Amino acid sequence: MMVMIEAKCMACGQSEDTTVDEKDMNRYSANDGYVQTVFPEHTPAQREIIISNHPRNVNNPFSGFMCSDCWAQIGDPG
């Protein structure tokens, strides 16, 4: 089953969402695998949302999510 997950930007408060297969999310949550291995079809921005929904990060105030707009404002150092 596909489920929608979302994350709230710690900088501007805007929420972004993405859709994941519940089985994949459970697999990622349970075995702590690499997000890009479990979700190869998702973009890096979408994976940030997935990462912030990992049970390890949900209640961790230091794992703040930032939306793509705020990342763009910071600029790409590369």
Ligand SMILES: [Zn+2]
């Ligand atoms: Zn933001």
